[in-house]
Amino acid sequence: MKPTAEMRWKTTRRRLLIGAGSLGVLGVGGYFGFKAAIPTLVDQIATESGGGSGPTQPLFWFAIDPKTGITLYVPKGEMGQAVQSVMAQLAAEELELEPMQLQIAFANSSQGFADLHGTFASSSTTSLYQPVRQAAANLREMLRSEAATQLGVPLSEVIVSRGTCFARTKPNKKLAFSQIVAAKKGEWVEPTTATLKSRQQFITIGKNTPRVDVPAKIIGEAQYGIQARAAGMLYGAVARAPRFGATLRSGNAGQAETMPGVKKVVIDVANNFAGVVADTRTRAKNALAKLQLEYTGGSNIGQTELESLVTARAGQGTVVRNIGNIGELNLEAAYRTPLAAHAHLEPLTALVSVTSNLIEAWVSTQSVALETAALEQQFGTNRKIIVYGMQMGGSFGRKGNQTAVLEAAMLSQAVGAPVHIAWTREEEMQHSFYRQPSHTVLRGNVDSNGKIISLEHTVASGDILTGSFDPAIISPILAVGYQIDPGIFTGLFSPYAMTNYRVHTRLVELPIPTGLWRGLGLFPHVFALESFTDELAHQTKQDPLEFRLNNLGADLQARRLKAVLEAVKIKSDWTTPNPRNTARGVACSFSSNTAVAMVVEVQVQNQIITVTRVSIAIDCGLVVNPNGAALQAKGSVVMGLSSTLIEKIVVENGAVQQKNFDDYPLLRLKQTPPRIDVHFVESDLDPQGMGEPVIGPVGAAVANAVFALTGQRLRELPLKLES
Amino acid sequence: MQLNLNGKNIEIAEDLRDEPLIWTLHDRLQLNGSRYGCGAGWCGSCTVILDGKATRSCQTKTSQAVGKSLITLEGLANGDKLHPVQQAFLENPLQCCYCMTGHIMTAVVLLENTANPSSVQIDAAMDANLCRCGGYNNIRQNVARASEIARGAT
DSSP: OOOOHHHHHHHHSOOOOOOOTTSOOBOOOEEOOHHHHHHHHHHHHHHOOOOOOOOOOGGGTEEEETTTEEEEEEOSOOSSSOHHHHHHHHHHHHHTSOGGGSEEEEOBTTBEEOOSSOSOTTOHHHHHHHHHHHHHHHHHHHHHHHHHHHHTSOGGGEEEETTEEEETTEEEEEEEHHHHHHHOOSOOOOOSOOOOOOGGGOSSTTSOOOOSSHHHHHTTOSOBGGGOOOTTOEEEEEOOOSSTTOEEEEEEOTTGGGSTTEEEEEEEGGGTEEEEEESSHHHHHHHHHHOEEEEEOOOOOOHHHHHHHSOOOTTOSEEEEEESOOOOOOEEEEEEEOBBOOOOSSOOEEEEEEOSSEEEEEEOOSOHHHHHHHHHHHHOSSSEEEEEEOBOSOOTTOTTSOHHHHHHHHHHHHHTSOEEEEOOHHHHHHHSOBBOOEEEEEEEEEOTTSOEEEEEEEEEEEOSSGGGSOHHHHHHHHHTTOOSOGGGGTTOSOOSOOSEEEEEEEEEOOSSOBOOOTTTTHHHHHHHHHHHHHHHHHHTTOOHHHHHHHHOOSSHHHHHHHHHHHHHHHHTTTTSOOOTTOEEEEEEEEETTEEEEEEEEEEEETTEEEEEEEEEEEEOSSOSOHHHHHHHHHHHHHHHHHHHHTOOBOEETTEEOOOSTTTSOOOOGGGSOSEEEEEEOOOSSOOOOOSSGGGTTHHHHHHHHHHHHHSOOOOBSSOOOOO | OEEEETTEEEEOOGGGTTSBHHHIIIIISOOTTOOOSOSSSSSOTTEEEETTEEEEGGGSBGGGGTTSEEEOGGGSSBTTBOOHHHHHHHHSOOSSOSTHHHHHHHHHHHHHHOSSOOHHHHHHHHTTSOOTTOOHHHHHHHHHHHHHHHTTOO
16 A cells, blocks of 8 residues: 555654753754655646645644744745745644744754645645644644643643643733743653634634744845855856757866966866856856857757747647547637746855765755755765755746756865855846747637537647756656646646537647746646637627636536636626726636636737736635735736736747846836736635636736737737737 | 945955945845846846935946945844835735845835825836836835835824
């Protein structure tokens, strides 16, 4: 029998120290298993299940120190999704504390329940909602039980409130949690099944409690990965190939070695690596520019060839869904989404110290597990390896791909000192991996009642999941049951009830690295699907929103989509006339078990599309922090609008043509609609995904509004009106 | 070489004359409020206040700050009392907050010159700073809110 996750934790976790008298500190035990991490990650992305799993023994999660209080070790990376704050809310609820009474730290690869899943696929809150509350409740009962002993009263008499325990009859004699731990004698017993509060009893969950990370960020105290520091650290710069896939043929240090501040030049042709270490970043970069490096091979791909390769032909590719019999199809359209950059503002960074017995790394990463695995693979497992996750300045799928950590590690080993790597903006723009280009052909027909009868759906897409990872890591997983890129499935399937539906996908191998980008396939898929839904509605002269309602079935997903469409109909004033010179478009999507409907209002002047108002209705289950969730929704809209209206990476001669934000602009403040209204639909479900789902409908909602206003159907992103 | 940083004179090594100011602040002085975003002046994350002007520290040599008043994020609060712009961003934060330094410094300069800016003036002043998490509407609200706090119009 395959062991369950819970069994694995029980059998493999280290027995941990507990506040046994003399120490007076309740410690955090370590659990870390990379080999378990990858299949979990792939499963999770493929099935879109956050998975409600994690150890519930309190000592994986919490430490109590009489001096610093209770620390919660959060196993997820913070990249702006407020995960630390949400985890504090979940724990505080069961511990009877204010979230701000908790100290929050990141679990790392040797301390805490470290990041089996990584921070991907909008899954943090979904997957940890149950285990964090359970662990907190278990800790509460541990403390309560010990308090009963110390107070000399029966357990039933002990009340827990605001970080203290006291006897019901003697409310003035309060024992702080830290006092209880300090006075504990002997071994603790960890309960595993303490009773959780019901939703009606929540005090903290569902409230707009303040962010726990922002006070330190507002005064410049918090450290992002780019600000990781170690005594004696130096700075690295690494050479990049001029074309995708080109390799180093020969190299000469030239004058670099004698330049001021230069500590080491590494030219390792066998490993296709050249880099410089210096005492400042500027000196490292200047010396790098003096290396005489010759590259060979690689790709000469240009934009025309790229688009030709990524072209779907109706009915070709692997069939991934096949219902009924596709008959006559009388409407056909094709949609294209280009390569795009993540453009997170803090670039990829890592600080690594390699010594003979210990490797320590401080990394901006979505996955401590993947960074650790990369170091294990490079350096073996004889040395202790500790990876610390740092605050991230954005990521959107970019961070977790191990490049910077290995570069810094190789340079650290060569120079014998800690080395920090921060990619430059130009490196990020030109040598990263990108959102996969995709092309979708849709063919369908509608009956006289406005019901979609048949849909044939063919997608050609660059790689989504496998390109982000070292092939040596991901290939064995793909070989076992994942012949199809698992990333393709996010947002792939049309949500409408149809008698006949067939979906073909084709993974296009490209010489350009492509991979994880917010929502994986979601944004390009929904742009195509929901634009086509609009075309079907217009073909049969129906209101596009009513057409969607009319075509949704009766299962739970369809009912949830209907509810958000009904809600957005009201919130957007859909049935009232458009303001002068504007028009509205609607789209909806379902991903990470969250339903989203969006209405966008646009204006056009001098062929420039301006979005003037966005209304969104969301069913993401229970909302733990409404302000935080709304902020993520609005952020998804802005990022989605940027992709819809502006962003496109272009390749020529095997290289990206854009270098910085002058030739790859992002949506700016003035281009952002001042009114983005977010409405959460009441839901009985536990929390579901929020980081990605809202980006789904943006492209189609805008394109549909542009069609309503101008009569031009734009089927390629970014949208450009013909003059 | 001497910098007047957040009201204090500090000695800086001569060999940093040509070093971009951002890296002097970020690496040599270890000020975490400094934020590298693009190194070319396009994103605004690295904005500092140099003689009262919002200035891209990635486009400024360290020697260019000599003899001027240099204010960074770390120099805004008065002891434990946050600057009104910091207070507004604390109440209504952005997502990852990496670019937030630039928005805060730009807003501080705006409010020093225009105590009660209109929404058009706010948009004009803040438009040159990027926020990839997309917190632009919070930024608009926060500048207006900071103006209220500063004017005692709470």
